Amino acid sequence: MRGLTGSGDGGGASGDAVTDGGSGTTTGGGGRHLTRWAASSTALAGLAVIGLFAVSCSTGGTGTRDEGPAGTQPVAQITPTATAPSKARPTPRVDAVALLKADTRVSERVRTDLKPCTGDEYPVDTSYGKLTGGPGADVVVNVMTCGDSVGVGTYVYRPRSNGTYENVFTTEQPAVYGTIDRGDLVVTTQVYGKKDSVAYPSGEEVITYHWANTRFSEEDRVHNDFNRAVGAGEGDFPEPTEPTKN
Numbered sequence: 001m002r003g004l005t006g007s008g009d010g011g012g013a014s015g016d017a018v019t020d021g022g023s024g025t026t027t028g029g030g031g032r033h034l035t036r037w038a039a040s041s042t043a044l045a046g047l048a049v050i051g052l053f054a055v056s057c058s059t060g061g062t063g064t065r066d067e068g069p070a071g072t073q074p075v076a077q078i079t080p081t082a083t084a085p086s087k088a089r090p091t092p093r094v095d096a097v098a099l100l101k102a103d104t105r106v107s108e109r110v111r112t113d114l115k116p117c118t119g120d121e122y123p124v125d126t127s128y129g130k131l132t133g134g135p136g137a138d139v140v141v142n143v144m145t146c147g148d149s150v151g152v153g154t155y156v157y158r159p160r161s162n163g164t165y166e167n168v169f170t171t172e173q174p175a176v177y178g179t180i181d182r183g184d185l186v187v188t189t190q191v192y193g194k195k196d197s198v199a200y201p202s203g204e205e206v207i208t209y210h211w212a213n214t215r216f217s218e219e220d221r222v223h224n225d226f227n228r229a230v231g232a233g234e235g236d237f238p239e240p241t242e243p244t245k246n
Contacts, residue, residue, distance in 0.1 A: 093128075
């Protein structure tokens with residue numbers, strides 16, 4: 001430190017340091033080295049700040065570049081898969097009235113009484129389904145009365161390979177109706193007592209027929225007796241009650 005300030009040895013300088021006339025300011029080589037070191041330190045500090053700013057702005061950090069506006073890319077949407085069209089062919093429809101009138105197994109009374117109820121609407125219900133294992137759908141035809149829709153006959157027609165139909169089942173009695181149930185023919189007949197009205201039968205017979213060996217055979221029979229008191233009067237509904245709470 002002796003080369004930086006004046007000393008009491010007659011104003012001489014140590015080394016190559018030179019003092020300015022009484023000002024005490026260092027102007028020698030040692031002062032220049034200090035000034036250069038200070039300038040270098042300042043420059044390094046500036047470079048460090050610039051480097052830190054550059055790192056904070058890089059894409060891999062969490063600087064201002066990562067805090068920009070939200071992306072404008074559209075959200076991916078799932079396109080629904082189109083359902084393949086059904087390859088099943090529609091069941092061909094038949095003229096049930098023409099079948100009945102041309103069928104000699106249908107009684108003359110049913111064929112004579114088979115007339116339109118209104119316009120060209122006949123009292124005929126038709127069902128299509130597999131019953132006999134033929135080349136196409138079997139046809140179940142129910143004939144009813146126009147006034148009260150009471151069944152008077154049930155018929156089953158089996159398709160032939162040439163496009164015609166064959167009568168393979170016939171039943172004609174009051175209040176009869178046939179349906180297809182899981183490959184079987186189910187025939188329901190209402191049972192009436194002497195004092196029963198058409199709307200309130202005493203019971204019913206439910207007979208299930210299964211096709212085997214080129215014919216229908218009875219497979220099951222269920223008899224249901226109905227409550228005779230139902231429909232006998234005009235009673236009022238009971239008042240609703242609050243449910244019991246535990």
